[in-house]
Amino acid sequence: MSALVPAMELSGVSVNFGSVKALQDIDIKVYPGEVHCLLGDNGAGKSTLIKVLSGVHRPSRGQILVDGRPVAFRNPREAQAMGVATVFQDLGMIPLMSITRNFFLGREPTRSSLPFSRMDKERANSVAKQAMADIGIDVRDPTQAVGTLSGGERQSVAIARAVHFGAKVLILDEPTSALGVHQAAMVLKFIIEARMRGLAVIFISHNIHHAYPVGDTFTLLNRGRNRGTYAKSDISRDEVVSIMSGGEDLKVVEAEIEALLASIAAQRPAAAL
Amino acid sequence: MTAVEQQVPDLTSQENRFGIKPKRAGGADERLAAANWFTKLLRRPEAGAAGGLVATIVIFALLPGAANLYSLQGAMTFLTLSAELGIIATATALLIIAGEFDLSIGSMIGFAGVVIGLTVRELGFPLWGGIASAFAVAVLVGYLNGLIVVRTRLPSFIVTLASLFILRGLSIAITRAVTGRTQIPYILDDVPDPATAGLFNGHVFTGFFRWMAAQGWIAARSDGIPFVTGIPASIVWWLAITAAAGYVLTQTRYGNWIFATGGDQEVARNVGVPVGRVKISLFICTACAATLLATIQVMEAGSADTTRGLLKEFEAIIAAVIGGVLLTGGYGTVYGVLFGSLIFGLVQMGIFYTGIDTDWFKVFLGLVILAAVLVNTYIRTKALGGGRSR
Ligand SMILES: Nc1ncnc2c1ncn2[C@@H]1O[C@H](COP(=O)(O)OP(=O)(O)OP(=O)(O)O)[C@@H](O)[C@H]1O
């Protein structure tokens, strides 16, 4: 794998928002045919990192490389044009617009290449409906406003869209957080399929049952810094869990919860008197 | 529990046990309540404006002066008023749907007239050259408005309020400095160019109207020329612009971008919509619409006046809101604006013909705005399926 050129690479990237140092000196390489999991506590900088890769934020320092060549994305559209498809944590949906219009937003299929050529709505509707069916959501009506969908359905639209358009790099920022059992399993299947097709996948999840089985490589972010990248063979499931919780020993927290529950149970009979 | 024992779960028996319909079972979707055509019609964003138009037509039909208002001549008068408003209201609506306002269009109307007047009268431009100069200035003004809004992220309300004063001030100051007055008369007189002027002040279907007069169907003077010689060019421009804008908004990718930009500009940008370009191009559209209206008015009057277009920006916004465009952006139609402009023209002329003191027009206008905004909010929640919260 090391002989390969990374599909995408960040080299010495820092991102500042005013005085907030969201990312500091990040180096990360994402290879084709690899699922790269980003791990880290809330606020570690995961979303900021993938927004740099998606062209939303421009790095304050450092470089982005695509296929080994430096690039400077001026906006997300340019990142998309290089084959980067992203499911953002806030999903990137316009509530008042229909499923289909959201699905194809920014990449509308037109009947010809003339400036004001008509959108191919029939094709768009059927593609959107099919893509949603593939993920396990049976869409009632693709012209329904996204604002009326359930949280999981909305997440599924965003994932179906990224999977449909992802050409080189597929980025998923906590895509499974609102999904049902079946839909989450479908998303994991999609991730594996995308990897087999040779895409580089970047996957952010706080759920060990989702991240560990599909991940090939794990990068640990903590307080805006890269604390190391590990192949799956070099890191155990328990270590991943402890990284995900920001180094906090879960056993301690669990013991605290146990104690709390026990004290509540002890008070119950007293309260009943 | 046969389903558990089998390797491949048998969906039909699961359905029996839990009452679950397998995914992709096909058939009509039982979760969709069949909406009848009337409900569907009511859910359209222009429904409120269409209803309002019908109500307005009926009310004025019952009031005195209806015969005059609904005569051919009366109708042409209010349709012309509607057309002149509709031209700028349509462009304004597109901009509001994209989440921005342009308060400078009223001043742009005056400024464009001044540009035509001064280039033709003082610089000796041919008429078409003067009109082309006005449109070039409009493109520049719209571009600057848009660029400042996009770059600074200031509210367009403030940015274009500044342009409102700058353009009006420039119109008056330049005209007074050059001519010593605030009006520029005789624009069409020195080098007459009826072909160019006719594009803006002419009439279409004149043959048809003469023929109808010959048949005795419409009123005509003693020499056989009908009082209404044809449909004014302004109405043709209005309908053409409405049709074009309606097509662009609902059928093209650019229209999709307009909705998305107004819906949530950060999201739109993140999924690859060129938000800045969309906004700047729409500011250019509003400035050009104002210039088209100015050209029509200058061609009809033969003169330019620095005070033309006063408060027109608010009339345009009102027509758009009556037409069902959401003031917060992201939602609306162009056909609703057509109805909104019709209501506006009809009421303005209707109040004149009924003999009601025209001062009441403003009171009425205020009430209509309030009603329109309430109806819009109601329809928006309907569009989102009747939910109270967003
Ligand atoms: N636009 C911004 N302006 C200022 N600070 C920001 C901005 N975006 C992110 N930050 C800060 O940068 C840090 C990293 O945020 P980020 O969203 O990348 O975290 P995360 O790892 O994705 O967390 P989570 O797991 O909660 O999604 C946070 O402390 C956040 O407050």
Ligand SMILES: [Mg+2]
């Ligand atoms: Mg995040």
